[in-house]
Amino acid sequence: MKIEDIKFEQKASQRIYNDYMKRIKKATSSLSKINQDDIYMEFNSHIYESIQHKNKTNEIDSLLDIIEKLGIPEEVLKPLIADKKLEQATKTFNPVHVFKALILNFTNGVSYIFFFVLYLFLFGFVFLIFAKIFYPSLVGLHIKPDSYSVFILGIVNPESDLKKQTIEVLGNWFIPVMLLSIVLFYFLITLLLKLKKSINQKTLS
Amino acid sequence: MNETFVTNWKSQVKKGTLTFIILNVLKNSEYYGYELIEQIRKHTEIEIAEGTLYPLMNRLKTEELVDSKWVEQETGIPRKYYSLTEAGIETLSQMNIYWENLEKSIKKIIQ
DSSP: OOOOOOOOSSSHHHHHHHHHHHHHHHTTTSSOEEEHHHHHHHHHHHEEEHHHHOOOOOOHHHHHHEEEEEOOOHHHHHHHHHHHHHHHHHHHOOOHHHHHHHHHHHGGGGGHHHHHHHHHHHHHHHHHHHHHHHOOTTTTEEEEESSOEEEEEEOOOOOOOOHHHHEEEEGHHHOOOHHHHHHHHHHHHHHHHHHHHHHHHHHHH | HHHHHHHHHHHHHHHHHHHHHHHHHHTOOOOOOHHHHHHHHHHHOOOOOOHHHHHHHHHHHHSEEEEEEOOOTTOOOOOOEEEHHHHHHHHHHHHHHHHHHHHHHHHHHOO
């Protein structure tokens, strides 16, 4: 559907309107094009219909009234963008969308902080792959051979006692195991997000 | 009288019943955003922060309680009409029963 902007008689009104709509565009820029257009058109329609129903003779006064009642785009659209981003993230499995959705939903509950920590682990695995390439003898899964009670996934200081007491068990399998962990972790997080989303919806209804 | 307490309580009641009111307004007819706000104002005298209606409508859509469609207008600015879905109608009838029972109980307590 074609997006038609509202035409105002006064230059100042046009500028205020253009500025407001630009802010809506900017606030929604992280969403898909369809969602961006949908939100833009809905606010555009709201402004247009409100102006038609206002009896005020002064165009600027009417527009300022309407915009004030609609609210600051960045604040008013925050929950809508967070919801839409979460929808997009759980549909597409795209890591960038998942990461952005988590950031946007940070304030929506402690569970999202938990998800965020899980996501950090995922980046940790990526980091370890690079670390393994640069320091092959220091990075790995280090286990104490006698007890199996101590294990370290990561880098061990070559001069520490821990290095002497533990052996690295994965060897050349370290990078493939890390890659597999990344994939598994990623799907786990996205599936948990999906589950969380459906629980949210059930609680709402 | 603790006026702040009453004001806060009123705002909580309004917030808590807004979804219920919207669904009931949509029971008889489909409305576009601005019109929906006007209807809420007319029936309940509740002044809602207009921008907050749209995130709420999106949630109701995700819940599959309402549906929406864009309708082209001669003016060139299309309207997005909202209507209740089948699930929305059923959910609302359950909500209405609950509300009526609650209302009866509260009336008894007030007397």
